[in-house]
Amino acid sequence: MKYTDIDFNTKTILITGGAGFIGSNLAFYFQNNYPQSNIIVFDKFRSDDTFSNGALKSFGHYKNLLGFSGTVISGDINDKIDLKELEINYKFDYIFHEAAISDTTVQEQDVMMKTNVNAYEDLLKIAIKHNANMIYASSAATYGDSDRFEVGYEQPNNAYGFSKVMMDNITAKYIKQGINISIVGLKYFNVYGQREFFKNKTASMVVQFGHQILKGITPKLFEGSDKIVRDFIYIEDIIQANIKACNPKKSGIYNVGTGKARSFEDIVNILQHELKIDNGKEYIPNPFIGSYQFFTQAVIDTTKENLGYEPRFTMEEGIQAYIPEIKRLFESEVK
Ligand SMILES: NC(=O)c1ccc[n+]([C@@H]2O[C@H](COP(=O)([O-])OP(=O)(O)OC[C@H]3O[C@@H](n4cnc5c(N)ncnc54)[C@H](O)[C@@H]3O)[C@@H](O)[C@H]2O)c1
Secondary structure (H helix, E strand, C coil): CCCCCCCHHHCEEEEECCCCHHHHHHHHHHHHHCCCCEEEEEECCCCCCECCCCCECCCCCHHHHCCCCCEEEECCCCCHHHHHHHHHHCCCCEEEECCCCCCCCCCCHHHHHHHHHHHHHHHHHHHHHHCCEEEEEEEHHHCCCCCCCCCCCCCCCCHHHHHHHHHHHHHHHHHHHCCCCCEEEEEECEEECCCCHHHHHHCCHHHHHHHHHHHCCCCEEECCHHHCEECEEEHHHHHHHHHHCCCCCCCEEEEECCCCCEEHHHHHHHHHHHHCCCCCCEEECCCCCCCCCCECCCCCHHHHHHHCCCCCCCHHHHHHHHHHHHHHHHHHHHC
């Protein structure tokens, strides 16, 4: 589906983090809808390196890009030489900046700030030099302990959420200075959908519960999960927001969610209904209390107003659309 009148067929598009979940979906969106567009995926890809929490340092996976016919560059946004090469070898029209330490539980604050905050400003400088519009990924994690999910009410409760607030602050500073390009920060809420599987334990609970159910294991929910509610958003609506952010009425920072909080219990109920498997539910203590969001719900009025964004998928519809892929992954990757 085309979400804008812009003809991307004549455009050069950089997608950092393009081997990851959201970045690879963007890459295929352009390839499928604008086959003449020049798409450059820049990603660190994965190695065996892990953080102290045991998770991989980067989740990029070639399998997310199977069938992709654009350019793939393996590089690090923290490497000034890699960035210089991007700057001199291309002339970008749009930069979609998805590369980041996306794991909200990473404890290494030094690498978190370097990767998420400082590298973003370096890329923003390239965008300004190229006269390219910048669309970057912020996060609902910026709200942390806040009970108001509107830009301006951020209260991050972990290093990841803080890093995204710093990205938003940089954005506000540049917008205030007055620049020729548009900059749009998108505060994604909890995203689920195809090409998230290789995020391992940080993939959404939709795919994780789906595979537990298919394995015949009783899905494990945190205690009180009927009251832990979040704004879960299907990948297709995230793509919509990104595309509409290419031509905003106003540069700025916008929430991207459905505007409706749903419980983790709802996810399991919908999955069990769709998969036609009822293997009950098991409740386990929540080990993340203190840095865990029990309620998120995006206020999306300004996103609608300034980007023309309108969420299309309820959780029932998103999960239903995702079911064939959950089953395919189960057969090819899990079993
Ligand atoms: N998925 C969600 O629910 C969600 C919610 C809020 C915000 N976000 C943000 O959206 C963006 C995309 O997230 P995602 O879910 O696709 O995660 P992801 O981990 O699948 O994608 C991030 C990509 O960045 C790459 N990367 C990491 N460090 C890099 C580096 N130093 N240099 C180059 N590439 C590097 C990884 O290899 C990976 O492919 C991230 O900025 C994330 O913080 C995601």
